[in-house]
Amino acid sequence: MHRLGRFAMQKSIESFFGQKRALATKASPAAKKQRIEAPEQVEVKAEPKPVDSKPDASGTLEYGDLTNVFDKIEATTKRLEITKYCSDFFSRVLETHPHLLPQITYLCINRLGPDYEGLELGIGESIIIKALAESTGRTPAQIKKDYNQLGDLGGVAIASKKSQATMFKPKPLTVDIVFKRLVEIAKSSGQQSQSKKVNIIKQLLVSCRGVEAKYLVRSLEGKLRIGLAEKSVLVALSQAFVQHDLRLGRETLAPEAAEDLVKDVFCQMPNYETIIEAAINGGVKHLPEVVKLTPGVPLKPMLAKPTKSITEVLDRFSGEKFTCEYKYDGERAQVHCTASGSMHVYSRNMEDMSQRYPDIIDIIPKIRTPKTVDFILDCEAVAWDTAQHKILPFQVLSTRKRKDVESGDIKVKVHLFVFDILYLNGEPLLTKALSERRQLIADNFNLLADQFSPAVSMTSESIEEIQHFLDQSVKDSCEGLMIKMYEGQESGYEPSKRSRNWLKLKKDYLDGVGDSLDLVVLGAYFGRGKRTNVYGGFLLGAYNPDTEEYETVCKIGTGFSEADLERFHQLLSPLADPKPKSYIDHDPAANQQPDVWFEPKHVWEVLTADLSLSPVYRAGHHELGKGVSLRFPRFIREREDKGPEDSTTSDQLVQFYQRQVSIAD
Numbered sequence: 001m002h003r004l005g006r007f008a009m010q011k012s013i014e015s016f017f018g019q020k021r022a023l024a025t026k027a028s029p030a031a032k033k034q035r036i037e038a039p040e041q042v043e044v045k046a047e048p049k050p051v052d053s054k055p056d057a058s059g060t061l062e063y064g065d066l067t068n069v070f071d072k073i074e075a076t077t078k079r080l081e082i083t084k085y086c087s088d089f090f091s092r093v094l095e096t097h098p099h100l101l102p103q104i105t106y107l108c109i110n111r112l113g114p115d116y117e118g119l120e121l122g123i124g125e126s127i128i129i130k131a132l133a134e135s136t137g138r139t140p141a142q143i144k145k146d147y148n149q150l151g152d153l154g155g156v157a158i159a160s161k162k163s164q165a166t167m168f169k170p171k172p173l174t175v176d177i178v179f180k181r182l183v184e185i186a187k188s189s190g191q192q193s194q195s196k197k198v199n200i201i202k203q204l205l206v207s208c209r210g211v212e213a214k215y216l217v218r219s220l221e222g223k224l225r226i227g228l229a230e231k232s233v234l235v236a237l238s239q240a241f242v243q244h245d246l247r248l249g250r251e252t253l254a255p256e257a258a259e260d261l262v263k264d265v266f267c268q269m270p271n272y273e274t275i276i277e278a279a280i281n282g283g284v285k286h287l288p289e290v291v292k293l294t295p296g297v298p299l300k301p302m303l304a305k306p307t308k309s310i311t312e313v314l315d316r317f318s319g320e321k322f323t324c325e326y327k328y329d330g331e332r333a334q335v336h337c338t339a340s341g342s343m344h345v346y347s348r349n350m351e352d353m354s355q356r357y358p359d360i361i362d363i364i365p366k367i368r369t370p371k372t373v374d375f376i377l378d379c380e381a382v383a384w385d386t387a388q389h390k391i392l393p394f395q396v397l398s399t400r401k402r403k404d405v406e407s408g409d410i411k412v413k414v415h416l417f418v419f420d421i422l423y424l425n426g427e428p429l430l431t432k433a434l435s436e437r438r439q440l441i442a443d444n445f446n447l448l449a450d451q452f453s454p455a456v457s458m459t460s461e462s463i464e465e466i467q468h469f470l471d472q473s474v475k476d477s478c479e480g481l482m483i484k485m486y487e488g489q490e491s492g493y494e495p496s497k498r499s500r501n502w503l504k505l506k507k508d509y510l511d512g513v514g515d516s517l518d519l520v521v522l523g524a525y526f527g528r529g530k531r532t533n534v535y536g537g538f539l540l541g542a543y544n545p546d547t548e549e550y551e552t553v554c555k556i557g558t559g560f561s562e563a564d565l566e567r568f569h570q571l572l573s574p575l576a577d578p579k580p581k582s583y584i585d586h587d588p589a590a591n592q593q594p595d596v597w598f599e600p601k602h603v604w605e606v607l608t609a610d611l612s613l614s615p616v617y618r619a620g621h622h623e624l625g626k627g628v629s630l631r632f633p634r635f636i637r638e639r640e641d642k643g644p645e646d647s648t649t650s651d652q653l654v655q656f657y658q659r660q661v662s663i664a665d
């Protein structure tokens, strides 16, 4: 019986790979198209199962109901369709199982909770492979081999399960169980945690039916890769809220207005649970009254647009009141203090850095005045020479320890330069003018020598004075200037937006494209000559949030010290793969394929002379037909504060390119 089962399994896998190889991984739009055009080749067909119109007695929802929606989404590249599948499903869930909507939302975006709580699955491929092998009676080597061939572990899971003789029909998985078990995996630590994780995954896999195994495995990998961007999930939620209001006969908003409002509220309170609960209770229209900016919950910071000259700045702000500030080169620090006195520092991507910067936490009680209760400040933390009272380069800041930092042991001191206030004494300030916000900082906070002061600023419309201020900023060890709208509605704080009301002018980059780029390391080339034992060059890419893929941008081999190359070799070689992940958009026919590929993880800041269109590289090719590539790229530094999805997007590269072309015209 056992042998027979094994034989049958082998056979089915062969036929699976023999005929359907290209179809099992659906990441790229091209592959999706192929699948639509050749439906007869689709191996795994989901039987659409309607969601029960009434909650079952236990209030649970089958996981299969969700994975069926994933399957429909994966089969299309049309954004409207994707959003519709998603919002229809959310709307039905609101009707039948509203308490499950937060979990479902998190499963859709591959998260287990709000970003700022930092709960991550953190399981390596090898654990999934082990669990897959043990639960299907195959060896890890066989699974690995199939994986190399197919490029999608989710597809391998399905193929392996299909060929498995099951003795009994397991109870269906529910959304609730899957979510809880994923959280359990994320929270388990310590000696036994590896085997505990493998066991949980095995149990889940055994209960999977149909396409469930595919999406479960991809969720475990942390990448669903069905083209469902978080933006679309937010839009779908807003539409579902409107539907829900209508069903209850409540007053509601037009879909577009609801969409804008939900996005806006999410920027201020990036917590799906809070938003969903409030929308269920009071309707989408009243969200802003209930869900507000709150000290203790980080918000996505406002970002700036790059500019190449003072004249460009003057053109943009002509007729408006604007102000210039020093642009400090350190680390963004969002400083929170709640009414109960709890204090936090958050990074550019909302990570809690309070453990890393206990010295910043120590500053907080000293800068508040007797009338300052709760607040959120936006600052840059810069390395500081306390003897000379001077800014130290970013490189010095980056030598600070990242974990287990004790206030007493800190050698590299930091100075906080505050440039904005977003909340004060119970009141959000986002819509107030920058001039008023600056005044509130002056009125409610104490300066602290060598530790805390406002960003140096200057308000003038004269090109000479601005030029002088720019030169001065560089003499004072800054990168250049930030120029901001100062008065009126447009001078409000726009969380998460790269806004044209904040322009950056970086002295060193005025000759290039105006700014550096932050690109993801996708692959490497073996070194020759002096670089024989290290990688001699790397393939870099940009992120495309619409397709959730990484698009290749350029090869880079300049700007690295020998020590850099050695360190990167040590860091990256354990991650090396002979084949690229399926969600890397590259040209497989091009010469000069990298010798090894990596999972997109590390982000590097690079500089370029200019941008050009390339027949080989892919960034932005959906929009421009050809990809945008960098000429003479040079490595500057690692960006440890950016994850791969925070890297420069293909869209931004297209904008840089178009600006360059329009200036050349």
Ligand SMILES: Nc1ncnc2c1ncn2[C@@H]1O[C@H](COP(=O)(O)OP(=O)(O)OP(=O)(O)O)[C@@H](O)[C@H]1O
Pocket: 303, 304, 325, 326, 327, 328, 329, 330, 331, 332, 333, 348, 380, 419, 455, 482, 504, 515, 518
């Ligand atoms: N006066 C200031 N006002 C606003 N931001 C400032 C100021 N001084 C320094 N900064 C820093 O400059 C950053 C914006 O420029 P920078 O190029 O360093 O951004 P980045 O982190 O590389 O992100 P991106 O390139 O994606 O905009 C802000 O995020 C902040 O950390």
Ligand SMILES: [Mg+2]
Pocket: 328, 329, 330
């Ligand atoms: Mg910076």
Ligand SMILES: [Mg+2]
Pocket: 515, 516, 517, 518
């Ligand atoms: Mg930058």
